[in-house]
Amino acid sequence: MSFHSEKYLKELLDNISELSQKAGAELINHRKKKNKExxxxxxIDGSLVTxxxxxxxxxxxxxxxxxxxxxxxLSEESTxxxxxDRHEYGWIVDPLDGTKPYIEGSFDFSVLIALxxxxxxxxxxxxxxxxxxxxxxxxxxxxxxxxxxxxVSKNTTIQEGHLSLRHCRLDEEDKRSYPEWLDSCAAFSKxxxxxxxxxxxRHLHHKVWDVAAPALIIEGAGGKLTNEKGxxxxxxxxxxxxxxxxxxNSLTHKEALAAIMQAVSKDV
Numbered sequence: 001m002s003f004h005s006e007k008y009l010k011e012l013l014d015n016i017s018e019l020s021q022k023a024g025a026e027l028i029n030h031r032k033k034k035n036k037e038x039x040x041x042x043x044i045d046g047s048l049v050t051x052x053x054x055x056x057x058x059x060x061x062x063x064x065x066x067x068x069x070x071x072x073x074l075s076e077e078s079t080x081x082x083x084x085d086r087h088e089y090g091w092i093v094d095p096l097d098g099t100k101p102y103i104e105g106s107f108d109f110s111v112l113i114a115l116x117x118x119x120x121x122x123x124x125x126x127x128x129x130x131x132x133x134x135x136x137x138x139x140x141x142x143x144x145x146x147x148x149x150x151x152v153s154k155n156t157t158i159q160e161g162h163l164s165l166r167h168c169r170l171d172e173e174d175k176r177s178y179p180e181w182l183d184s185c186a187a188f189s190k191x192x193x194x195x196x197x198x199x200x201x202r203h204l205h206h207k208v209w210d211v212a213a214p215a216l217i218i219e220g221a222g223g224k225l226t227n228e229k230g231x232x233x234x235x236x237x238x239x240x241x242x243x244x245x246x247x248x249n250s251l252t253h254k255e256a257l258a259a260i261m262q263a264v265s266k267d268v
Contacts, residue, residue, distance in 0.1 A: 003089055003117070012067065012115070013123050013138050019063040020111040023056040023095060024129030027109070030055060031102065050103065053077050056095035056111060064091050064113075074237055076209045085236050089117050092235060094209040098183040107131045108186035114212035119236045121216035126189060135189060135217050143192055143220030152223040152249035153194040158256065164190070167202035168263035176259075184245075188214035191247050192221040198248040198256035200263065208240040214247070224250040228260055 002008060030052035057077040064073055068091070072081045075093040084090050091113065096102060098109035107130035115123040122139040135150070137143045143150045155162070163176040164187040170177050178187075178196065184206065190196040212235045215225040227233055227242035230253070234240060248256045 009123060009138060010141075013125070013136055015063075015067055016113045016115075016123065017125050017127070017134060017136055019060055019067075020113055020125045020127035021129070021134065022063070023059045023111045024127050026055050026059055027052050027096060027102065027111070028129050031105075050096070050099060052102070053096045053099065057093070060093050060095055060111070060113065064093075074209065076207065080237055082237075085119070085238060089115065091115055092121075092209050092212040094213075097185045097210060101183050101186075106183075108183045110185045110189075112185065112209065112213040114216060114235070116212060116235050119234045119239065120232070121212050121235060124213040124216040124220075126185065126213050126217055128186075128189070133189070135192060137213075137216040137220035139216065139220075141220070143217050145193065150192050150221040151194060152191060152218070152221045153197055154251070155197050155249065156251045158197045158252045158259075162197040163256070163259065164196055164199045165263070166200070167204050168200065170259065170262055170264070174262070184210060185214060188218060188225075188247055191218050191223050191249065194221075194249070197252045198259075199246070200256055200259055201245040202263070203242045203245055206245060208235050208237060211235070211240075211245060218247050222250060224248050224253045226253070226257075228257065230257055 071089055072084045072087050073091040074081055074084050094112040097112050102109035111127045113125050114121040124137045126135040135145050158176045160175040161178055164178040164182050187199045218225050225247040228244040244260055246256050
């Protein structure tokens with residue numbers, strides 16, 4: 001089959017959807033155990049990792065090797081593939097996005113899988129196993145949540161409580177800020193589901209696997225995701241660069257970009 005075949009890509013999207021659900025089921029099974037059995041540890045960058053991250057990773061990598069043995073895979077929990085950029089197509093995977101909320105018992109953790117062509121996503125899934133929410137996207141085919149089409153909000157200005165912030169904050173009198181802390185993937189999904197108008201993240205710890213799948217999901221629903229200059233990100237292990245990551249319903253993107261000038265750094 002050819003990657004230029006729409007039929008093949010749709011079949012591939014179905015396959016990675018099933019793969020994400022299989023990995024998600026494994027995450028749920030691991031979380032039923034006590035925290036000490038999760039083997040929680042800290043990486044060099046300060047982020048947390050558990051036994052469940054690696055179990056999910058193995059399920060996904062094994063499945064992708066069977067589906068597309070010729071393609072490279074870039075995953076958070078694997079050794080960086082230095083040959084990734086030499087290939088026209090490749091997979092970008094986060095086997096457990098939101099390890100902190102996962103450990104804490106929150107529902108806001110997910111499995112992310114994206115197929116990129118020339119460092120831009122063309123297929124993507126975001127699966128939230130605790131909520132049984134499967135967001136799927138295919139370039140030119142829109143975004144769906146459990147099979148139903150999604151569209152971003154139609155607000156032309158950011159509404160009160162509709163701007164999610166990470167690692168930065170606005171003045172307390174600015175009512176646009178979302179009142180609660182959100183993991184980035186939960187925030188990104190809320191853009192696609194029209195529950196937020198914009199997301200503003202000061203780029204500290206996010207990597208290419210945190211953003212590749214959400215970018216296509218958001219864009220497929222009519223939204224936009226860029227760096228602080230309003231430029232598309234490059235989904236590559238060596239070229240993924242930004243000071244800020246901004247996602248929006250597209251209509252509020254300029255306002256979200258302008259909010260950078262008002263944002264105060266917050267290292268949390």
